[in-house]
Amino acid sequence: MQSIHITTLRKILSSPEPIDIRLWTRSGEIQSWHRCISLKYDFYKGTRRMKLLDSNEIRQLRDVCIFEVNGMEVYM
Numbered sequence: 001m002q003s004i005h006i007t008t009l010r011k012i013l014s015s016p017e018p019i020d021i022r023l024w025t026r027s028g029e030i031q032s033w034h035r036c037i038s039l040k041y042d043f044y045k046g047t048r049r050m051k052l053l054d055s056n057e058i059r060q061l062r063d064v065c066i067f068e069v070n071g072m073e074v075y076m
Contacts, residue, residue: 003073012069013038018053022068023061033059 004012012019018035025031035053042048051058067074 003075006063006074006076009066009069009074010063013048019070021066023065024067
């Protein structure tokens with residue numbers, strides 16, 4: 001499995017291409033989001049709004065909660 005740094009993750013998230021991510025939630029649950037794109041990043045809050053293309057649902061998360069993107073592990 002390849003690994004990428006979180007700065008590379010932020011560059012991937014800024015592109016308009018859909019990605020697959022795995023992340024931890026606030027409760028510690030692991031979720032997998034397929035075909036999602038980043039809509040907006042709030043630097044001051046440290047949060048990002050993501051749109052899940054299959055369900056048109058909009059969710060909010062922190063970049064540090066993402067531990068895998070497109071099958072590549074993310075480290076800090």
